Amino acid sequence: MSLSCLVIENARTGEGPLRRVVLGGDGRILAEPRGNIRTVDAKGRLVVPTLAEPHVHLDRAFSLALTGWNRTGLLDEAVERFVGSVDKMTVQALARGACRALGLLAAAGVAHVRTHTAVGGALGFRAWEAVETAASSVPEVEVRQVAMPLTSNLHHPEVASWVREAAARGAVAVGGAPWRAENPGAATRAAADLAAELGIGLDVHVDETDDPRMDTLPDLVAAVESTSLGGKAIATHCCSLAGRPEPVARSEAEALAQAGIAVLVCPVSNLCLQGRQGGMRGIAPVRLLQEATVTVGLGLDNLCDVVVAVGTADPLRAAWLLAIAGHLTGEEDLAWLGKVVVRENRRLCGLTDGLSPGDPAQVLLIDATSLSEAVALVPSRERLNG
16 A cells, blocks of 8 residues: 655745645655645645754753752752762653653654763763663654763863773764863863764853852863864853953954864753843853854753753753843844754754755744744644654
């Protein structure tokens, strides 16, 4: 018997004219309908590939009962409480929160997640196993893990050994927060060296602070260039860049672009953590990065944990927040943010654009007529499969 296919008529796939999208019964997008045809009229609404989330922490989602609350709201206390609670972190306890988070992500239309998982030290690989357990329970979301050592000193041999074990378990990138190490420059270089040695990506937390004097971006650029990791390197947060003089910040942004380092902005967590003392907005200077042609992605980061007690599992809501906080509310700005969510996040996760023949037949029908409207309204959406 012939496989059926779902034909979505009168769909908008961006800012262009209406088109047809064909979801094949074999699980792939087709160039033309074939077999038994079912039809859906999109009525000019937006059809996009299922979303990809490039930066989240599933291993600590909904774990406040284990760590206690962050009383100061600052990153230092969050790290101290997390590390001090690892003895309570069983696979079962962490898997419950990760599974709940994955369910929320799936409901928002996310089908691929890149999660930063704590490894090593007293925690071992219990968090890693918890994420694997949760992923098996929510098969509609593909999960890839980034190795995030429990301590930031990636230049220490024992810490490097944790990363190597994570790579053996399937880590797609070397993570961590080398900017917090006792020797940030050495830790940054060690992280890049490990990524090159293991043949995986580099995906690190960078300068997540209000202090403009904390600046490891030049070290990161040098490390990426010396290891030929351009196009495989991501710097997340980069908050202190916003506090440096504009000519310095612009020069560093241009160096990031030239080195092929993408920047991931996490508006929910950085608006919560940063700016508590100096009144800064707490996020990297997005417009400056855009003007410097840096590849920009958008991450959800934390979901109701010791780092940030609020959160969202919806990438469009995170983009809505960034539009407000970053003064990106013009029509072109909103359309650009929509492209970041729909396209750049997928590329940063190593996925295709998602609507070409041969791509997975998994799309979202969004109750909006453009990408800019999708960001402005954060409307309802329906997942359609072939």
